[in-house]
Amino acid sequence: MIGARVDTAAVRRAAGAVEDPEIRRSLGELGMVGDVDVDRRGRVRISVTLTTPTCPLREEIRAAVDAAVRGVPGVTDAEVGFGALDASGRTALAARLRAEDPGAFGPGGALGIGTGGPDAAGAPRVYAVGSGKGGVGKSTVTANLAAALALDGLRVGVLDADVWGYSIPRAFGVNRAPVALAGLMFPVEAHGVRLMSVGFLVGEDEPVVWRGPMLHKAIAQFCSDVYWGGLDVLLVDLPPGTGDVTLSLMELLPSAALLAVTTPQPAARGVAVRVGRLAASSGMPVAGVVENMTDLACDGCGARTPMFGSGGGAALAEALDAPLLGAVPLDLPLRVGGDTGVPAVIGAPGAPSAAELRRIAAALPSVRRSLVGVPLPLSVT
Numbered sequence: 598m599i600g601a602r603v604d605t606a607a608v609r610r611a612a613g614a615v616e617d618p619e620i621r622r623s624l625g626e627l628g629m630v631g632d633v634d635v636d637r638r639g640r641v642r643i644s645v646t647l648t649t650p651t652c653p654l655r656e657e658i659r660a661a662v663d664a665a666v667r668g669v670p671g672v673t674d675a676e677v678g679f680g681a682l683d684a685s686g687r688t689a690l691a692a693r694l695r696a697e698d699p700g701a702f703g704p705g706g707a708l709g710i711g712t713g714g715p716d717a718a719g720a721p722r723v724y725a726v727g728s729g730k731g732g733v734g735k736s737t738v739t740a741n742l743a744a745a746l747a748l749d750g751l752r753v754g755v756l757d758a759d760v761w762g763y764s765i766p767r768a769f770g771v772n773r774a775p776v777a778l779a780g781l782m783f784p785v786e787a788h789g790v791r792l793m794s795v796g797f798l799v800g801e802d803e804p805v806v807w808r809g810p811m812l813h814k815a816i817a818q819f820c821s822d823v824y825w826g827g828l829d830v831l832l833v834d835l836p837p838g839t840g841d842v843t844l845s846l847m848e849l850l851p852s853a854a855l856l857a858v859t860t861p862q863p864a865a866r867g868v869a870v871r872v873g874r875l876a877a878s879s880g881m882p883v884a885g886v887v888e889n890m891t892d893l894a895c896d897g898c899g900a901r902t903p904m905f906g907s908g909g910g911a912a913l914a915e916a917l918d919a920p921l922l923g924a925v926p927l928d929l930p931l932r933v934g935g936d937t938g939v940p941a942v943i944g945a946p947g948a949p950s951a952a953e954l955r956r957i958a959a960a961l962p963s964v965r966r967s968l969v970g971v972p973l974p975l976s977v978t
């Protein structure tokens with residue numbers, strides 16, 4: 598039987614309305630919808646251009662285009678084929694994206710400067726999450742705050758700059774190379790959060806061998822060449838301590854405010870004070886302090902044991918003249934979530950740690966740096 602006549606333009610419009618999940622623009626706007634062919638039986642063959650033939654989101658795009666096309670009246674079947682941009686097409690698209698969204702690029706780019714300064718309307722809030730030493734839960738706090746903010750409906754990115762101890766890919770249960778387009782890198786999305794991590798670039802279990810200038814350059818590229826596609830909040834997971842990378846980032850993120858994570862232990866608090874002072878010396882305000890591993894609740898009787906002592910968070914907050922934003926207890930769901938790739942605020946929202954992290958995320962203060970007297974970095978090459 599011959600079905601109703603299919604409007605080819607309607608098929609093209611339906612496919613064109615599908616959003617490219619990486620670039621976050623519609624396929625039509627990007628000029629990615631190619632030939633459309635409809636036979637007399639209402640069977641559609643449509644070709645979609647990908648940024649790269651190895652696009653990891655090919656199946657996702659296929660499913661979305663297939664569903665959109667099948668929704669057009671008269672369509673009885675759909676077959677989605679793929680082509681890919683050639684080198685010059687990729688360069689042209691990258692140039693177009695940079696031109697259309699100049700605020701996202703340049704030194705600091707989406708992170709502040711490119712949009713006309715950290716106070717520019719539409720610039721995301723940027724938090725650099727730092728700690729004095731490793732193992733205090735900085736990455737766990739970063740991942741869960743990000744997931745909590747995404748649950749609250751915000752567009753959230755995490756830049757994992759913990760070069761040697763990156764753990765964001767694992768915390769979100771993803772590890773694949775980000776798509777790159779003529780010098781632009783697209784974040785990898787998981788649990789509603791856009792992620793960019795050193796771990797995506799070097800592969801699991803491989804050591805990061807960058808040093809000195811190369812390291813600085815890689816970090817600078819992270820800050821300028823990632824196409825975030827519009828964010829409300831960016832969390833930057835700093836390496837622990839006050840090393841070169843931390844210092845570089847504090848300079849490269851002129852609109853960031855520090856979130857200092859510590860355990861209650863005097864030793865952790867002592868080294869965290871140094872990070873806070875380093876931030877202050879580069880003009881970065883301190884948004885607040887998160888105390889982690891505050892105490893352990895007994896499953897049986899509910900008694901709270903302060904495993905790592907008490908008072909570290911409050912003392913750090915006082916030393917940095919910043920608010921204590923919350924105290925996250927030790928519990929199993931938070932650790933398990935970190936190992937299984939589902940942040941506890943999503944996978945175990947009833948856990949005391951998760952509830953506290955959601956509360957902290959909802960109340961994160963918006964702190965802007967005063968630019969008075971602060972030299973802006975002129976070049977990051």
Ligand code: ADP
Binds near residue numbers: 738889890891929936
């Ligand atoms: P850092 O980034 O400071 O090095 P991580 O976030 O990697 O620390 O945390 C170290 C380990 O401690 C991880 O296994 C993490 O799951 C666990 N952890 C962190 N905070 C808590 C907590 N409040 N309760 C239980 N486990 C936690």
